[in-house]
Structures are given as C-alpha cells and as structure tokens.
Amino acid sequence: MAEKILAQEKNVYSLGPIIHNKNEVERLAKAGLKTVEKIDQIESGTVIIRSHGAAPEQIRKLKEKKLNVADATCVLVKRVQRIAGQLERNGYKVVIIGEENHPEVQAVVGCGKDVIVVADEADLGKLPKNGKLGIVCQTTQSPEHFGKMLGIIGRCSFSELKVINTLCQEAIKRQESAVQLCKQVDIMFVLGGLDSANTRRLAELCKKYNNETFYLQNWKELDIKTIFSKNIAGVTAGASTPDWIIAEFVENLEAFGR
Amino acid sequence: MAEKILAQEKNVYSLGPIIHNKNEVERLAKAGLKTVEKIDQIESGTVIIRSHGAAPEQIRKLKEKKLNVADATCVLVKRVQRIAGQLERNGYKVVIIGEENHPEVQAVVGCGKDVIVVADEADLGKLPKNGKLGIVCQTTQSPEHFGKMLGIIGRCSFSELKVINTLCQEAIKRQESAVQLCKQVDIMFVLGGLDSANTRRLAELCKKYNNETFYLQNWKELDIKTIFSKNIAGVTAGASTPDWIIAEFVENLEAFGR
Numbered sequence: 001m002a003e004k005i006l007a008q009e010k011n012v013y014s015l016g017p018i019i020h021n022k023n024e025v026e027r028l029a030k031a032g033l034k035t036v037e038k039i040d041q042i043e044s045g046t047v048i049i050r051s052h053g054a055a056p057e058q059i060r061k062l063k064e065k066k067l068n069v070a071d072a073t074c075v076l077v078k079r080v081q082r083i084a085g086q087l088e089r090n091g092y093k094v095v096i097i098g099e100e101n102h103p104e105v106q107a108v109v110g111c112g113k114d115v116i117v118v119a120d121e122a123d124l125g126k127l128p129k130n131g132k133l134g135i136v137c138q139t140t141q142s143p144e145h146f147g148k149m150l151g152i153i154g155r156c157s158f159s160e161l162k163v164i165n166t167l168c169q170e171a172i173k174r175q176e177s178a179v180q181l182c183k184q185v186d187i188m189f190v191l192g193g194l195d196s197a198n199t200r201r202l203a204e205l206c207k208k209y210n211n212e213t214f215y216l217q218n219w220k221e222l223d224i225k226t227i228f229s230k231n232i233a234g235v236t237a238g239a240s241t242p243d244w245i246i247a248e249f250v251e252n253l254e255a256f257g258r
Numbered sequence: 259m260a261e262k263i264l265a266q267e268k269n270v271y272s273l274g275p276i277i278h279n280k281n282e283v284e285r286l287a288k289a290g291l292k293t294v295e296k297i298d299q300i301e302s303g304t305v306i307i308r309s310h311g312a313a314p315e316q317i318r319k320l321k322e323k324k325l326n327v328a329d330a331t332c333v334l335v336k337r338v339q340r341i342a343g344q345l346e347r348n349g350y351k352v353v354i355i356g357e358e359n360h361p362e363v364q365a366v367v368g369c370g371k372d373v374i375v376v377a378d379e380a381d382l383g384k385l386p387k388n389g390k391l392g393i394v395c396q397t398t399q400s401p402e403h404f405g406k407m408l409g410i411i412g413r414c415s416f417s418e419l420k421v422i423n424t425l426c427q428e429a430i431k432r433q434e435s436a437v438q439l440c441k442q443v444d445i446m447f448v449l450g451g452l453d454s455a456n457t458r459r460l461a462e463l464c465k466k467y468n469n470e471t472f473y474l475q476n477w478k479e480l481d482i483k484t485i486f487s488k489n490i491a492g493v494t495a496g497a498s499t500p501d502w503i504i505a506e507f508v509e510n511l512e513a514f515g516r
Contacts, residue, residue, distance in 0.1 A: 143413050151409015154421070155401050161421040163412070 011045025020196035052103040055110020087134030088112040098138025139168040140198035178236040182210040185234035192238030199238025269303025278454035310361040313368020345392030356396025397426040398456035436494040440468040443492035450496030457496025
C-alpha cells in the first residue's frame with residue numbers, strides 16, 4: 001500500500017515506523033515515505049496508519065486536520081480494537097495481555113477509557129478485586145503466555161472473565177513450524193527487526209529448543225564463524241521481515257555451503 | 259430442615275445421603291430419615307433435596323409422583339445450576355471444573371444438554387476445538403485448581419471463554435484459615451466425612467504445609483500415639499461436619515492435654 005501511494009503522491013507519512021524492520025523502513029524512506037512520531041509534524045498529504053493500528057482519537061485528529069488517511073491496520077488488530085470497545089460498553093473492565101509500549105497495544109488502550117495492560121505477573125496488582133474482566137491479547141503473543149496469564153488471573157479474586165482469543169493464528173502456525181524446524185537443525189536463524197514482537201517471540205521459542213539460535217536483522221549481522229562445522233541450518237523470519245531480506249540471507253547461506 | 263420435617267412427618271426421604279458425613283447421616287437415620295438412591299424407591303411422603311442439589315429432571319419426576327419436595331439446595335449450588343443453564347442458552351458449550359461423580363457436579367450436568375466435566379488435564383480432550391466455552395466451577399474447589407485449569411484451557415485452541423467464578427467464598431476463607439493455622443501447630447486435624455469434597459480439599463491443603471496432618475471422621479478414629487510429645491494441635495473441619503463431632507473431638511483433646 002505504501003509503495004502504491006508513494007508512486008502517486010508526494011507528501012506521504014507514516015505515524016511511527018511503518019513496520020518493525022529497520023531495513024524496510026530505510027528502503028521506504030528512500031522511496032519518499034516520511035516517518036513522524038506526532039500528528040503535529042504533519043501539515044498536509046496522506047498519512048498511512050501502519051498495521052499495528054492507531055487509537056480512534058489519533059484518527060479523529062488526522063481527519064480534523066483534513067489529512068488523507070490510508071488505513072493499513074491489520075484486520076486482526078482492528079478486531080482486537082473492536083472487541084475491546086465492545087467489552088467496555090458491555091460493562092467489562094478491559095484487560096489486554098501484551099507489551100505496554102508496543103504500538104498495537106497502545107492503539108487498543110486508546111479504544112477504551114481505562115484499558116489495563118498486563119505484560120506479566122508483576123502487573124497483576126493493576127487488576128480490580130472481584131472484577132468483571134474482559135480479556136484480549138496482543139495478536140502476536142504465544143498461546144503459552146496467554147494461557148499462563150489466564151491461569152494466574154484465574155487464581156486471583158474475580159467475579160467473571162470474558163476472554164476473547166485474539167491471537168493471530170498465522171503467528172501461532174509460524175511459531176509451531178519454527179519450533180519443529182529448530183529441533184531438526186544444527187543452527188537456527190530467526191530473521192527480523194529487533195522491535196518486532198512476533199520475531200522476538202519466534203527467537204525466544206527457538207532458543208528454548210535449540211541453544212544455537214541466532215536472532216539477526218540481516219545477512220550482514222551474521223558472524224560467519226558461527227556456521228563453521230554446522231551441517232544443517234534452519235531459517236525463519238517474523239511477519240514484518242521483507243522477502244528480500246530472507247532471500248538474500250538464504251542465498252548467501254547456500255553459497256557458503258557450496 | 260431435616261430435623262424439623264422429621265418432627266412433623268413419617269415418610270421423609272433424602273435422595274442420596276443428605277450430607278457427606280457418615281455420623282450425621284446415621285444420627286438422622288435413627289431420627290427416621292430414609293436415604294434412597296433412586297426415585298422409584300419412594301412411594302409417598304416428603305423428599306429432601308440435599309445441599310448438593312438435584313437435576314431439574316429429577317425434581318420434575320418427584321413432582322410428577324405427587325411427592326412433597328423440600329429443597330435444601332445450597333444457594334451457591336443453585337447459582338451454578340442457573341448460570342450453567344444461562345450459558346448454554348447463550349450459545350456456550352458449558353464446562354464445569356470439578357469431580358465427575360460428585361452429586362453437585364452431577365446436578366449441574368443435569369442442567370444442560372451436554373455439559374462437559376473437567377477434573378484435570380486428562381479431561382482436556384473432551385473440549386471442542388476453537389470452541390466458545392462457558393466455564394463454571396464446583397463450589398468447593400480451590401482457587402488454585404480453578405486457576406490452574408483455566409491456564410491449561412487458555413493454552414489450547416478456543417475462540418471465547420466466559421468464566422463465571424462460582425467458588426464458595428466461605429470455603430475459600432476456610433481453606434485460607436486452615437492453611438494459616440496448620441503452619442503454627444505441631445499437629446493438624448481435619449475433621450469430616452471421607453466423601454466430603456470440601457473436607458478433602460482442606461486436608462490436601464494442610465498436608466502441603468504440615469506433614470503432621472490427619473484427616474479423621476471423628477475422635478474414635480484418632481490413634482492416640484500420634485499426639486504423644488506434641489504441644490500444640492490445630493483443628494479444622496469441613497462444611498458438612500456437624501458441630502457435635504467437632505466439639506467432642508476438641509473436648510477429648512483438651513482433656514488429654516490436661
């Protein structure tokens with residue numbers, strides 16, 4: 001979507017980095033995409049809402065400023081936002097299990113008056129006692145972590161929990177495939193941006209099962225010594241890792257093997 | 259309620275043992291209470307529905323036979339039954355976390371068309387994939403176990419969970435007090451019937467924190483050698499343990515101490 005718009009317009013903005021991948025952000029910056037942190041920095045033109053979404057209040061402000069809004073929010077993220085709003089309207093205290101500072105989580109927080117973010121056990125003190133909680137999850141969390149947190153919340157005092165599974169099934173499949181693959185190889189590479197929540201999750205999972213797991217942004221970051229004496233390498237990548245980074249990595253790895 | 263009815267009527271029945279306490283059941287049997295397992299065994303008179311409740315179908319049958327029904331179902335158990343029915347009508351697959359053969363659980367099972375009983379991990383295969391589950395809990399389970407099972411269910415595939423906390427807060431308080439007490443004594447006694455779910459839970463919990471925990475039905479079962487050389491004894495009892503059993507035990511224990 002960004003490429004298409006950039007081919008037609010001059011003033012094209014992304015509210016925050018369009019994707020959690022430095023190399024891809026740089027490539028699109030060269031093609032003319034301007035990344036801004038605040039709406040005040042935009043005077044006119046088109047603003048792309050990245051896949052992680054934006055809070056309704058931000059979109060309202062953009063429209064108020066008569067800016068064109070190109071909404072590239074992931075449909076699954078839109079669903080979390082919609083569900084969070086519905087749960088709040090239905091009298092539930094909304095809880096999102098996820099990383100406080102992740103833009104997806106921040107956008108969901110913006111969909112309610114008082115959404116509680118629970119990253120781990122340390123955040124449980126934020127929950128009301130005997131509450132009626134409406135629980136959703138950052139789309140890229142693992143079912144393991146989601147279940148673990150539900151178990152801990154379930155041990156606390158609550159009157160009702162309404163839990164909507166908002167995990168991305170594609171991310172789960174990717175996690176399962178990565179775990180399967182990493183068990184069969186001598187060395188495992190997880191490619192992707194360091195800010196990418198779903199890539200980080202992949203790396204954490206693979207590291208559990210294969211200690212020779214390396215989380216890299218691209219081929220340049222590889223310390224070639226790590227592949228000496230290894231026979232089989234596995235490669236996986238986050239949802240935000242562009243194909244060209246994966247292709248480049250695999251080609252170089254194969255060339256090295258030959 | 260049983261005593262009052264027995265003082266006025268001759269044909270008084272209990273559908274299943276009125277309480278999970280052998281001594282109390284024997285005492286009421288001497289006072290005239292007849293315990294039956296099946297409705298066919300009753301021809302006329304009054305039938306007491308015990309605190310664990312009965313399935314709506316059983317109550318319908320009793321009324322069809324023109325029997326008087328004296329409903330002594332615990333209000334909290336009635337609540338679980340009502341919630342299970344509501345959840346099913348609202349399109350949820352009803353799940354009760356509890357012991358399959360416990361009469362309370364059986365009565366709740368009778369409140370829906372297809373209620374799934376989950377006692378532990380081994381029962382998770384009974385759950386539908388990607389289901390919309392309405393989850394309740396046997397009133398006398400511990401928050402620990404309830405949370406643990408929610409955590410395990412949360413790791414599985416599901417689309418939605420609606421969890422209503424149906425734990426008995428009195429039972430939880432009793433568990434907390436018992437745990438606190440057993441940590442401060444040399445020997446701990448848990449008094450109650452061997453079929454009593456809430457008494458068994460107390461005994462399991464105390465055993466965790468004080469290895470010198472003994473689960474007894476009454477004073478007669480005490481092996482006096484166990485209290486030799488002990489300074490402080492703690493005593494707790496299940497909700498179904500009559501006061502006279504507790505009083506007798508404590509009096510004898512105090513007399514022994516003197």
